[in-house]
Amino acid sequence: NAGVTQTPKFQVLKTGQSMTLQCAQDMNHNSMYWYRQDPGMGLRLIYYSASEGTTDKGEVPNGYNVSRLNKREFSLRLESAAPSQTSVYFCASSEAWSLYNEQFFGPGTRLTVL
Amino acid sequence: ILNVEQSPQSLHVQEGDSTNFTCSFPSSNFYALHWYRWETAKSPEALFVMTLNGDEKKKGRISATLNTKEGYSYLYIKGSQPEDSATYLCASNAGGTSYGKLTFGQGTILTVHP
Numbered sequence: 001n002a003g004v005t006q007t008p009k010f011q012v013l014k015t016g017q018s019m020t021l022q023c024a025q026d027m028n029h030n031s032m033y034w035y036r037q038d039p040g041m042g043l044r045l046i047y048y049s050a051s052e053g054t055t056d057k058g059e060v061p062n063g064y065n066v067s068r069l070n071k072r073e074f075s076l077r078l079e080s081a082a083p084s085q086t087s088v089y090f091c092a093s094s095e096a097w098s099l100y101n102e103q104f105f106g107p108g109t110r111l112t113v114l
Numbered sequence: 115i116l117n118v119e120q121s122p123q124s125l126h127v128q129e130g131d132s133t134n135f136t137c138s139f140p141s142s143n144f145y146a147l148h149w150y151r152w153e154t155a156k157s158p159e160a161l162f163v164m165t166l167n168g169d170e171k172k173k174g175r176i177s178a179t180l181n182t183k184e185g186y187s188y189l190y191i192k193g194s195q196p197e198d199s200a201t202y203l204c205a206s207n208a209g210g211t212s213y214g215k216l217t218f219g220q221g222t223i224l225t226v227h228p
Contacts, residue, residue, distance in 0.1 A: 004157070031214050042118065042203065042218030043158075050214065058215065090157070097214040099146035099207050102160035 001026050004106035006091050012112045013081045021076040021109050023091030029104070031097045032074035033058075034066060036087040037108075043090065049074055050097035081113045118208055120219035127194050128227050134190045135222040137204030141185035148216060149178055149189055150203040158203060161189075194226040 004025045013019055025032065030051045035043040045058030049068040063085060065077045074093075078085055089109045094101040119138045127133050139147060146165050152158040162171040167182040175192045191198055201221040208217035 033214075035218075040220060042205075042220045044218070045215060048215065059217075094214060099214060099216065100163060100165060101214070102148065102163050103216070105150075105157035105159070107157050 003027065004091055004093055004104050006089075006106035006109050008109060009107065010110050012114065013078075014114050015082060017081050018077065018079050019081065019111075020078075021089055021091075021111075022073070023075065023106060024073045025091075025093040025104070026072065027093060027095075027104065028071070029093035029095050030071070031094045031101075032068065033092040033094075033103065034064075034074070034076045035090045035092065036060065037090060038087050046076065046089075078111075081111075083113045085111065086113045087111060118204060118206055118217050118219040120202075120204055120222050122222060123220065124223040124225070126225045126227060129195060131194050131226075132190065132192045133194055133224065134188050135202065135224075137187045137189070137206075137219055139185050139187070139204070139206040140209040141182060143207070143209045144182045144185070145207045145211075147180055147182075147187050148205045149187070150205070152201040152203055152221070154200070161202075191224070194224075196226045196228050199224055199226045 007022045033048045034046040047066040049055045052071045067075050091106040092103040094103045149161040150158040164180040169180040177190045180187045203221045205216040205218040
């Protein structure tokens with residue numbers, strides 16, 4: 001089992017460009033999450049999908065959109081990248097939409113917006 | 115969203131030392147407290163999910179305690195080894211609902227010197 005996979009691992013964008021970060025999990029998990037990690041700050045939730053067919057905003061959703069393509073895949077789209085979106089992005093999944101379930105994280109995507 | 119705080123921000127210890135650090139979280143409306151270990155260039159991995167006041171969990175040389183009434187958790191590492199060097203993250207529902215949204219602390223960076 002690969003667990004949670006993310007592509008790409010690294011990306012450099014110019015301000016105003018768009019891109020989609022891909023995430024897939026092979027653990028048959030129901031819930032998936034997108035976080036961003038910035039220096040000196042904890043992981044901050046951007047969007048989440050409690051179950052296939054649903055998505056909702058987290059703590060810092062502005063400038064992002066998501067798609068839960070199927071049970072396995074959850075993508076994050078930056079429509080018009082800004083330097084403030086320079087960050088490391090982590091996708092995660094959990095068995096159910098419950099605080100009692102641990103989250104499994106992907107390897108991260110390091111994004112730089114110039 | 116109320117805050118989850120971790121202290122200290124960073125810690126340097128010698129191989130063989132025992133160490134501990136703290137996670138503080140809102141005690142009202144508490145449901146769960148997670149500890150994750152995040153090694154450089156890897157994904158965060160769950161150590162413990164704790165739910166009950168007085169809970170103690172152990173995995174090898176690492177253990178954690180939980181006080182939900184006063185809103186803190188301690189993580190202990192006995193006989194630190196260089197491979198314990200990592201960032202340790204805690205997360206809780208931070209006064210939110212019982213569903214899957216976690217609020218993460220900023221992490222404690224542990225460096226164990228040989």
